[in-house]
Amino acid sequence: MAEKDLEAKEKMELQTTAESTRDVPSYIPAVDIYESPEALTLVADMPGVGPDNVAIDVHDNHLTLRGTVTIEGEKERVLLQEYGVGDYSREFTLGRAIDQTKIEASIKHGVLTLTLPKAEAKKPRKISVKTG
Amino acid sequence: MAVIRWYERPALPRSLDVMGQLKKEMDRLFTDFSGRTASPHRAGVFPPINVSEDSENLYVSSELPGIEPDDIDISVEGETLMLRGERKLPEAGEGVNYHRREREAGRFRRIITLPARINPDGVDAIFKNGVLKIVLPKAVEDRAKQVKVKVQ
Secondary structure: OOOOEEEEOOOOOOOOOOOOOOOOEEEEEEEEEEEEEOEEEEEEOOOOHHHHHHEEEEEEOOEEEEEOOOOOOOOOOEEEEOOOOOEEEEEEEOOOOEEEEHOOOEOOOOOOEEEEEOOOOHHOOOOOOOOO | OOOOOOOOOOOOOOOOHHHHHHHHHHHHOOOOOOOOOOOOOOOHHHHHHOEEEOOEEEEEEEOOOOOHHHHHHEEEOOEEEEEEHHHHHHOOOOOOOEEEEEOOOOOEEEEOOOOOOOOOHHEEEEEOOOEEEEEEEEOHHOOOOOOOOOOO
């Protein structure tokens, strides 16, 4: 894995009919989602977003991530622009019942990690079959 | 000038759109530092960068989410800036089942020829929320000078 060379991917701009109140583009963050027996973990790349600028909303089985970016350096003259700077937004439908009281989120170096513990009742239970 | 990259080209033309191909080639030749880009950039080399300037400094910015500052190596030699590093992604652990895997790990190396002479001793790099910003002070002789008009 470490031997691989990274390739640049173009940031995907969010296509939506809903108009934003902010005059900046919105991008779809790249995510990893993995599941363990206890929890669902979501990791999202949101460079430029700090801990105070993240909004996570879970409503029923609908998860919304939003990150806002402070645009800096507006007085500078742009010489080359290879990537766009803007907010992040992405929505997910959660397939499992999540214990909403135990959701944990942290952000470090522009990477948001969200741990969504599964609700007790939904954890797989092992049922042993007795011989009669 | 030399920050312009040679974009990936198919080995064989994918279509017989010769004029279209020619136009693309011409657009590429005439992309320059004045910000006039004939077509939007499609970056191939990691990491994509933004370059800007003011009267005193050049600024090179790049989004490097999840990369530890210790894993970023910046060096300046003459008018060449080299940006090198590795993105390591922590292992999720045993027994997990991936539903989506869009983030990637790997090494990167990029060499940028700067559009102005800089003072290498004053170069500063700030890493904030996964965004790297390199501040390169322009060499004194390359700074724009304000000329006052004297009234006689």
